[in-house]
Structure formats: C-alpha cells, structure tokens
Amino acid sequence: METVDLFAGFSPLEKIKAALLAAQGLVLAEDICSPEQLPSFHRSTRDGFAVRARDSFACSESEPALFTVAGESSMGQAGQDIPLCSGQAVRIWTGGALPNRADAVVMVEHTRSLRDDTIMVYRPVAPGENVIAAGEDYRIGETVLARGKLLRPQELGVLSGLGIIEVPVYRRPRVAILSTGDELVPASRAIEPGKIRDIHSITLSALAREAGGSPVAFGICGDEFDRLRDTCISALLQADVLLLSGGSSLGRKDFTLKVFESLDNTSVLLPGVSARPGKPAILAQQGNKALIGLPGHVASAVVIFYLLVRPLIRKLIGLEADHGLNIVQGRTAEQIPSAVGREEYVRVCLKTGGGDRERLPWIKPVYGHSGLLSPLVAADGLLPVGRDVEGLDKGVIADVIVFPSR
Incomplete structure (x- = not known):
C-alpha cells in the first residue's frame, strides 16, 4: 500500500527539547554538532x-x-x-x-x-x-548526528559522551483510541451473552506506542451518531491522531464515515481501501490531524495499522511515511490463493529448515477468519500479494513484512 502521496498533506509535529532517555525513538529536528573533541585526550x-x-x-x-x-x-x-x-x-x-x-x-x-x-x-x-588520538571520534564543530536521525540507544550514548543532555526532536504524536460498538464491554468485566470484551483499546495502544506515538485511551462508545461525534470532537482537542475501531463499514449502525464528514474543516482522503483484510478503512484529515476508521475485526485492524497508521505516525515524528518494518525473503511452502483486483496481505509464519538450497525460510500461511485472534498470534508477518496476481504457487520466492519482535 503506497502511503507517501496519501500523507503528502501531513508534516512532522513541532520541535521540542527532550532529555536523552525521553528522546529514545524520536527524531532529531536539527543537526547536532560536537561542542568538544572526543576523546578529549590521546x-x-x-x-x-x-x-x-x-x-x-x-x-x-x-x-x-x-x-x-x-x-x-x-x-x-x-x-x-x-x-x-x-x-x-x-x-x-x-x-x-x-x-x-x-x-x-x-x-x-x-x-x-x-x-x-x-x-x-x-x-x-x-x-x-x-x-x-584526541578528536579521532569527533572534532569540535563536526556534525555528529544529522537532522532526521532516529535516536537509538547508541546515538544517546554518543550524545551523553559529548556532554549533551537535551536534544531538539519532533514531538511524539498523541494517539486517541476509541472503540465503538454496543456489543463491547471493558476487558476487566465478565461478559454476558451477546457481549464481547474490548480488544482494540489495548492492542491499538500497544501498536501506537511501538510505532512512536503516545496512546490515549478514550474507552468505548456505543453505536450512537451524536455521542460518537461529540467524543471525536473531544478527542481531537487533545490528540494528533484519532483511531476509531469498528463502524467503518456501510451498515445501518456504522457511523464512522458520517461522523468524519460532519466535522468542521475535515476532508475524507480515503473512504476505503482496495485491500484484504481492511477494506473498510477510512482516512480523513483535519489540519495536521489524522482521523482513521479501522475495521471492527481486530486482525484486520492490526493489518491496517501496520500499513496505514504506522507510516502516518512515522511521518509525524519526522521519518519517511512507510511502515519501517523489516522485509525478509522466503519460499512459499504451499500454494497461496488470492483474488485478482485487490491487494491481499496474507498472515504467514516463517519456518527455518526443510532443505531449501538458498537457506531461505519457508513461508506458511496462517489461515483463519479476520475475527479470530489465534491466527494473529501465530503469524510472524504479512505476505503482500499484488492486485494483478491470482495467488502464489508453491516454491515461489516472496517478500514478507515481518512484525516487530519486541
């Protein structure tokens, strides 16, 4: 899924000064030049x-x-x-x-x-x-880290070695998360017939934090247009990104698109995606704020998060608008069907061994309805299948988008 053009109207958030540990995972908003030579002596x-x-x-x-x-x-x-x-x-x-x-x-x-x-x-x-030698690592005035650099532990170590304890970075986006549906109850409650626990709040909060955002849970909202609209307005006063799970289809009680269209100064950029899973996903923009409607099935919501939300969060913190995940090659262990006309992202696991002469891992599909949780836990990543491809034969070398391991 191409997101560079889709997010062209969004820009990194404002610069802030952050202490080193707070800056981990954020992006430098300015070049950092060495105030001294390192080491300072031979x-x-x-x-x-x-x-x-x-x-x-x-x-x-x-x-x-x-x-x-x-x-x-x-x-x-x-x-x-x-x-x-x-x-x-x-x-x-x-x-x-x-x-x-x-x-x-x-x-x-x-x-x-x-x-x-x-x-x-x-x-x-x-x-x-x-x-x-003195100055062999860095000389006085030398650019140590350039603007746009993601700060990892090793960069933080260099900065502390130079006596730099605060750095200019792009602010971490606040991500409001709202689960919708009359059937939802908090995860802490016992469930009655017809009810299900809210899985999205904790899952999306963890995904947002993993991507570089600061999640803010807004709980559960029933399928009521006015209440949902009021909650969205309140959330957008506090957040840079609003995630609504559920209600993004075209059913009688699916209000996400209607709510987005009713908000002032808000334009819908993407009323749906030609991808499976995740077709009901919606993207809207209000200034530099993003509003995203995610599918109600958690497995579909996770896929769309990696393909759509994660690239957006990365752009807001100053990175490229891509998913930033590792891609590994493997060989399909069996035939993998898909339909022509839309992109498909197949949940797969990677298995080493099996005698592949190139030492590539085997790619095995993890089948299951998008409403089931177990296939998501079993999967190591996503296998993209293009819209013009009618399935993949057994033994084909393909790329897999690997889920983060931490």
Missing part, C-alpha cells in the same frame, strides 16, 4: 607502557630495548603531567591518558620487567599503535 587501547615509538624501532626478540619506567598514568588522571624523555616509558592502562611526547603503547605482553624501574621491550611499535 587514550591507550591496551594495558602496557606508553613510549616514544622511535625509541622502539631497533628492538626485537633477540635484541630487546631497555626502557626506564618514569611513572604511571593512573585512570582518571591527566597523563600529560608526566614528562617523557628518550628511553623512558610510562605504565598505562586501557583508557588511560598518554603522557606528553608519547605516541604509542607497547602491550604488556611484549615486555618483561627487570626491576621496578626498568623493562625490556621485545617488539617495536609504530606511531599511533594501540592509541586512540
């Missing part, structure tokens, strides 16, 4: 002895060089305070600061102590050997 990468490399050039296993130990560069101390002359060495530890005039480190394994103040060196070292 550092040893080995336990051993800091030396002037040229003093070691003539040494070998048969003719070791003698060095006088002039001191020790203790961890956390400025090694520059120790003067180093010709023929001298300074004991140093991994991560320690090199003394002035030292430009290499001899590994302790290549030395032997004669006395407390004298060592023999059996192997020459080149300038810069076993050393990380």
Whole structure:
C-alpha cells in the first residue's frame, strides 16, 4: 500500500527539547554538532607502557630495548603531567591518558620487567599503535548526528559522551483510541451473552506506542451518531491522531464515515481501501490531524495499522511515511490463493529448515477468519500479494513484512 502521496498533506509535529532517555525513538529536528573533541585526550587501547615509538624501532626478540619506567598514568588522571624523555616509558592502562611526547603503547605482553624501574621491550611499535588520538571520534564543530536521525540507544550514548543532555526532536504524536460498538464491554468485566470484551483499546495502544506515538485511551462508545461525534470532537482537542475501531463499514449502525464528514474543516482522503483484510478503512484529515476508521475485526485492524497508521505516525515524528518494518525473503511452502483486483496481505509464519538450497525460510500461511485472534498470534508477518496476481504457487520466492519482535 503506497502511503507517501496519501500523507503528502501531513508534516512532522513541532520541535521540542527532550532529555536523552525521553528522546529514545524520536527524531532529531536539527543537526547536532560536537561542542568538544572526543576523546578529549590521546587514550591507550591496551594495558602496557606508553613510549616514544622511535625509541622502539631497533628492538626485537633477540635484541630487546631497555626502557626506564618514569611513572604511571593512573585512570582518571591527566597523563600529560608526566614528562617523557628518550628511553623512558610510562605504565598505562586501557583508557588511560598518554603522557606528553608519547605516541604509542607497547602491550604488556611484549615486555618483561627487570626491576621496578626498568623493562625490556621485545617488539617495536609504530606511531599511533594501540592509541586512540584526541578528536579521532569527533572534532569540535563536526556534525555528529544529522537532522532526521532516529535516536537509538547508541546515538544517546554518543550524545551523553559529548556532554549533551537535551536534544531538539519532533514531538511524539498523541494517539486517541476509541472503540465503538454496543456489543463491547471493558476487558476487566465478565461478559454476558451477546457481549464481547474490548480488544482494540489495548492492542491499538500497544501498536501506537511501538510505532512512536503516545496512546490515549478514550474507552468505548456505543453505536450512537451524536455521542460518537461529540467524543471525536473531544478527542481531537487533545490528540494528533484519532483511531476509531469498528463502524467503518456501510451498515445501518456504522457511523464512522458520517461522523468524519460532519466535522468542521475535515476532508475524507480515503473512504476505503482496495485491500484484504481492511477494506473498510477510512482516512480523513483535519489540519495536521489524522482521523482513521479501522475495521471492527481486530486482525484486520492490526493489518491496517501496520500499513496505514504506522507510516502516518512515522511521518509525524519526522521519518519517511512507510511502515519501517523489516522485509525478509522466503519460499512459499504451499500454494497461496488470492483474488485478482485487490491487494491481499496474507498472515504467514516463517519456518527455518526443510532443505531449501538458498537457506531461505519457508513461508506458511496462517489461515483463519479476520475475527479470530489465534491466527494473529501465530503469524510472524504479512505476505503482500499484488492486485494483478491470482495467488502464489508453491516454491515461489516472496517478500514478507515481518512484525516487530519486541
């Protein structure tokens, strides 16, 4: 499902300043330049002895060089305070600061102590050997992270190493979630005949958080036009994205499309999708806010979330308007039927082994009605089948959109 053009009218949310841990999973709104060099001093990468490399050039296993130990560069101390002359060495530890005039480190394994103040060196070292130079990671003023970069734990570590504790990022979108239907009751309640528990609220909240949004649950609304409209208006005062589950078809009590059309300054961009599952999905826009009607069957709603809602949330936080999920190749383990004329997204599981010569996993469909929960739990991802394709034969290599594993 192509979403780039569909979301052309939406833009990333406003910039905010966020502390590092709060910024995890968000996107930089500005370039970050290094305020200092990193590392700030020449550092040893080995336990051993800091030396002037040229003093070691003539040494070998048969003719070791003698060095006088002039001191020790203790961890956390400025090694520059120790003067180093010709023929001298300074004991140093991994991560320690090199003394002035030292430009290499001899590994302790290549030395032997004669006395407390004298060592023999059996192997020459080149300038810069076993050393990380000051500024080798980042120089002052260098762009460390560019605007649009998704902040992962490793980026947060770099920022903290540079003394940066706040960063400009695009705000996390607030996602209002409203389940509709007279048959729904909260998950905490016992069910009576004809009633079912609200599955969508927790499922969609988890999906929204996983995609980078901040979910806000608005509970359950019955199949009443006025009440549903009022709740949507209230939700849109607080949220950037409104998700309505159920009520997006064309039945007598399906009011989602009518509610969206009745709201001020709101235009319907997509009154339905030519995809299975998920045909009843609806997308509307109110300024930079999105209103999305999802199918009532939870399996269909999850598929549409990955294909439609997740790309939108990603665009609002400053990423490309795509699902951002991993795609892996596999080989179909059996024939997979589909109808010509609309895209189909088949729930599949991936099985390793089976003797495939390319070592590709086997793709096995997980069949079941879109109202059932067990097929969704059993699936590893979605197998897209194009609208012009009448099924896939057994043994065909195909791409699978893999669900996040965490």
